[in-house]
Amino acid sequence: xxxxxxxxxxxxxxxxxxxxxxxxxxxxxxxxxxxxxxxxxxxxxxxxxxxxxxxxxxxxxxxxxxxxxxxxxxxxxxxxxxxxxxxxxxxxxxxxxxxxxxxxxxxxxxxxxxxxxxxxxxxxxxxxxxxxxxxxxxxxxxxxxxxxxxxxxxxxxxxxxxxxxxxxxxxxxxxxxxxxxxxxxxxxxxxxxxxxxxxxxxxxxxxxxxxxxxxxxxxxxxxxxxxxxxxxxxxxxxxxxxxxxxxxxxxxxxxxxxxxxxxxxxxxxxxxxxxxxxxxxxxxxxxxxxxxxxxxxxxxxxxxxxxxxxxxxxxxxxxxxxxxxxxxxxxxxxxxxxxxxxxxxxxxxxxxxxxxxxxxxxxxxxxxxxxxxxxxxxxxxxxxxxxxxxxxxxxxxxxxxxxxxxxxxxxxxxxxxxxxxxxxxxxxxxxxxxxxxxxxxxxxxxxxxxxxxxxxxxxxxxxxxxxxxxxxxxxxxxxxx
Ligand code: HEC
Ligand code: HEC
Numbered sequence: 001x002x003x004x005x006x007x008x009x010x011x012x013x014x015x016x017x018x019x020x021x022x023x024x025x026x027x028x029x030x031x032x033x034x035x036x037x038x039x040x041x042x043x044x045x046x047x048x049x050x051x052x053x054x055x056x057x058x059x060x061x062x063x064x065x066x067x068x069x070x071x072x073x074x075x076x077x078x079x080x081x082x083x084x085x086x087x088x089x090x091x092x093x094x095x096x097x098x099x100x101x102x103x104x105x106x107x108x109x110x111x112x113x114x115x116x117x118x119x120x121x122x123x124x125x126x127x128x129x130x131x132x133x134x135x136x137x138x139x140x141x142x143x144x145x146x147x148x149x150x151x152x153x154x155x156x157x158x159x160x161x162x163x164x165x166x167x168x169x170x171x172x173x174x175x176x177x178x179x180x181x182x183x184x185x186x187x188x189x190x191x192x193x194x195x196x197x198x199x200x201x202x203x204x205x206x207x208x209x210x211x212x213x214x215x216x217x218x219x220x221x222x223x224x225x226x227x228x229x230x231x232x233x234x235x236x237x238x239x240x241x242x243x244x245x246x247x248x249x250x251x252x253x254x255x256x257x258x259x260x261x262x263x264x265x266x267x268x269x270x271x272x273x274x275x276x277x278x279x280x281x282x283x284x285x286x287x288x289x290x291x292x293x294x295x296x297x298x299x300x301x302x303x304x305x306x307x308x309x310x311x312x313x314x315x316x317x318x319x320x321x322x323x324x325x326x327x328x329x330x331x332x333x334x335x336x337x338x339x340x341x342x343x344x345x346x347x348x349x350x351x352x353x354x355x356x357x358x359x360x361x362x363x364x365x366x367x368x369x370x371x372x373x374x375x376x377x378x379x380x381x382x383x384x385x386x387x388x389x390x391x392x393x394x395x396x397x398x399x400x401x402x403x404x405x406x407x408x409x410x411x412x413x414x415x416x417x418x419x420x421x422x423x424x425x426x427x428x429x430x431x432x433x434x435x436x437x438x439x440x441x442x443x444x445x446x447x448x449x450x451x452x453x454x455x456x457x458x459x460x461x462x463x464x465x466x467x468x469x470x471x472x473x474x475x476x477x478x479x480x481x
Contacts, residue, residue: 099196106197109190114178116151116194124151124201126360131174131375133392142386144375146174150362152203156462157448159455160195161432165444167191172403205463212466215358216349220281223348225270228280232273239269249383284345291346292330298340299329328420331472335419335479350477353470354398363465365474368404368447370396399481404447408481415440423475427451427464 052061110116110124121127127148133141154163168179168191178184179191186194225236243262246255270277300307306329313322333339334346355366355373366373377392399407415437416422425436429449435442450471451464466474 102193102196103200105190106193106195107200109186109194110197113190114186114194119148119175120151121148121360124154124198126150126362128360129174133375142381142392144377144392146375147361147367148175149367150359151198152201153208153359153362153462153465154198155202155455156208156453156465157429157450159431159445159453160457162445163195163198164191165432165446167194199458199460202462208463208465209467211358212356212363212470215356215363216352216470217278217281217285218358219352219356220284220349221277223352224277224280224284230276230280232269232276236266236269236273239266249389285349287342288345288349291340291342292334294342295330295333295340295346296326298333299326303329327468327472331419331423331476334472334476335422337480346473347477347480350473350475351398353466353474354477365404366396366398369399369402369407371400371402372396373402399478407478412478412481414438419472419475419479422479423468423471426471426475427468 116124119127119129128145129148131144131146133144135141158166164179166175167186168177168184169182170177170184176184178186180186180188224230225233227233239262243259243266246259246262248259250256300310306325310322310326313319334343337343340346354364355370356364361367361374364373372378372393373396378395380389380391383389397408401407405411412422416425417438421437425440425447427450430436430440430443430445430447432445433442434445448465450466451468452461453464454461
């Protein structure tokens with residue numbers, strides 16, 4: 001862009017110089033070649049060709065010349081403003097054209113050139129990549145499948161500069177470095193086209209809401225299947241235990257058949273229970289809402305000013321402001337251990353959001369803050385592939401730190417004095433070069449923002465990944481780690 005502007009200017013200056021020098025030369029030669037004084041030609045040129053007479057000149061000929069002049073003047077005076085009026089349209093057309101060309105090139109890069117699609121899935125819907133984990137001593141540890149986040153919401157959580165940072169430098173040795181600064185093969189302009197393509201695949205708010213809610217419902221369902229004393233849950237657990245008791249690596253035909261039968265039984269138990277599961281999930285989420293209502297009730301009892309604000313609120317804005325203040329006060333209570341009856345339900349809800357599996361874990365926090373979560377470290381291995389069937393981890397230490405820092409042992413309580421500040425940070429994320437909290441570094445913007453993000457450069461507001469209500473729950477969970 002800058003280069004184009006300078007080239008244009010240079011050309012402009014050259015033309016100006018040519019016109020200027022040419023003008024001077026013209027005047028110089030004109031004066032030098034000029035005929036002697038006006039009037040003297042009467043004697044000097046007696047053989048001059050006779051020209052039109054005064055009668056003729058002032059008659060039809062003059063009229064025609066004047067009419068032609070008028071027509072030309074009209075053409076110029078009408079077409080100039082018309083051209084000028086059309087200019088913004090032409091400009092927009094050019095921009096739209098450039099957008100289209102860049103987006104097409106970005107799509108080509110995504111699917112062919114750099115094959116982002118092989119890990120991040122078609123249209124950026126998320127995927128995974130097979131990766132050999134190597135220990136610090138250089139020894140092979142395990143072959144794992146590493147979650148590659150969906151990119152169709154990436155501009156909700158990162159600014160374009162922050163995305164460029166990941167593209168340039170890669171991450172965790174699984175996302176390759178693509179840009180020059182990280183030693184990668186792609187040019188700056190190719191990375192720019194990738195960003196144009198990413199802009200074109202971002203999904204809308206309703207889709208995000210439904211993906212996140214479905215992930216939460218699935219998380220609640222798994223929790224209830226593991227813990228509920230209801231008959232349907234017991235039936236599923238029994239079927240799963242029977243399957244787990246069989247040796248998956250024994251290829252004896254009888255065993256293979258037994259495994260097929262047992263896994264069929266698990267599926268049957270789960271589908272038989274589908275309606276019960278869905279009802280139980282609704283009930284559990286309602287119980288979570290009741291805990292929030294209790295906390296709000298307690299907050300009103302604790303704070304007379306807040307209670308007055310809530311009861312005095314009349315207009316829609318006043319009501320919204322009062323509700324926001326109330327949620328904030330309730331969040332402080334829910335974030336402090338053992339403050340609210342049945343608080344654990346709310347904290348479990350926060351944990352389910354923290355570990356949301358939807359879209360390959362894209363909406364989760366665990367993929368960056370929990371070691372091993374991105375590659376399923378608690379899953380059993382096969383002896384054939386890894387020489388052991390022991391999982392890499394017996395259990396996760398949620399929030400124990402991985403790519404993102406450790407959130408346990410009170411470190412986040414030090415960083416953010418109140419749950420409200422903590423929630424504001426999770427909503428906005430970390431911005432390149434900007435410090436946060438008490439001692440948060442001015443890093444590379446790699447902590448995503450989970451609230452909505454406005455990009456003034458592109459003139460777009462991208463929807464948040466989580467609602468304020470969901471962010472609050474995850475914050476309460478973190479403050480109790
Ligand atoms: C070999 C597989 C692979 C390829 C190819 C690949 N990526 Fe990635 N990418 C990943 C993985 C895995 C992660 C997550 C890393 C982690 O867990 O820290 C990731 C992370 C990212 C992120 C960060 C998103 C977030 O929310 O954390 C962006 C942006 C990204 N990739 C864009 C791209 C683009 C654009 C291309 C193509 C130019 C590409 N990737 C090619 C595997 C890949
Ligand atoms: C793509 C990776 C990534 C994801 C996903 C992610 N974080 Fe982070 N987070 C980071 C990084 C990196 C930092 C450190 C930022 C820095 O120091 O510049 C961080 C910092 C934080 C901090 C500040 C910790 C401190 O003590 O300084 C909090 C709190 C936090 N993240 C919460 C969350 C929550 C809640 C979620 C999920 C809703 C989440 N993060 C998802 C990468 C991530």
